[in-house]
Amino acid sequence: MIFRFKEFEVRHRDSLLKVNTDAVLLGAIAMHDASTNSILDIGTGCGVIALMLAQKFPKAIIHGLEPDEASCNEAAFNFENSPFASRMKTFHEPLQNFHPDRQYDLIVSNPPYFEVPEFEKGNNTQNISERRKKLATQFTLNFDELAQHASRLLETDGAFFVIIPANASEKFEAICTSNGLHKFHPTRIQSKASSAFQRVVLGFGKKKIPETESILIIYNEDGTRHPEYISITKDFYL
Numbered sequence: 001m002i003f004r005f006k007e008f009e010v011r012h013r014d015s016l017l018k019v020n021t022d023a024v025l026l027g028a029i030a031m032h033d034a035s036t037n038s039i040l041d042i043g044t045g046c047g048v049i050a051l052m053l054a055q056k057f058p059k060a061i062i063h064g065l066e067p068d069e070a071s072c073n074e075a076a077f078n079f080e081n082s083p084f085a086s087r088m089k090t091f092h093e094p095l096q097n098f099h100p101d102r103q104y105d106l107i108v109s110n111p112p113y114f115e116v117p118e119f120e121k122g123n124n125t126q127n128i129s130e131r132r133k134k135l136a137t138q139f140t141l142n143f144d145e146l147a148q149h150a151s152r153l154l155e156t157d158g159a160f161f162v163i164i165p166a167n168a169s170e171k172f173e174a175i176c177t178s179n180g181l182h183k184f185h186p187t188r189i190q191s192k193a194s195s196a197f198q199r200v201v202l203g204f205g206k207k208k209i210p211e212t213e214s215i216l217i218i219y220n221e222d223g224t225r226h227p228e229y230i231s232i233t234k235d236f237y238l
Helices: 021-029 048-056 069-080 116-120 130-136 143-153 166-178 227-233
Strands: 002-004 009-011 038-042 061-065 088-091 104-109 154-165 187-190 197-205 214-217
Touching (some): 021 048, 038 048, 038 143, 048 061, 048 104, 061 069, 143 166, 214 227
Parallel strands (some): 038 061, 038 104, 104 154, 187 214
Antiparallel strands (some): 002 009, 154 197
């Protein structure tokens, strides 16, 4: 299973987090200034977000953190076979145990976002593998831990971006605020203009700056890609 972008390819056969719209949105929207020289992708999966950021920030080193062994190995394969190989490295360990010798200018994460009790109430969980549960639920990383460690690892002038369900955004914002992270750039995502908000990309920093909010629509009503989505992904999609 190979997904081809303009400047790199991603194999996503073995990893839990595969190439999907959420990952592409986060990679396309996450921002920082041109001097960015260090980036951390928490839960890198197959590495697609990290690779997008390697393309966007040609001077930066990129670290992909991944606790799932098969996913980490696949991300390492994708990094090594990319044009950015010399600037990319994977770390096979959980965020809670990660203690690098640096802080990062930009941190991104497409985290597990279903709480364990919510997931266990479902009627169709019996056939889902333990590895898949780790992707979908907060068995191994909850929002409090994510915010706490992102704050620990973020430079004073850095930016932290996540993509989560819209109905979880207020809770996550409150957790980040309690960890010294201030929201500055929410992007609310609609599948179509007629649909409810489904996802939100949230940007945080350690310094308070004026907040700007935007809305992004993925599809036109006829199912074709919306011009806004085409615009933010044009540097990546073939």
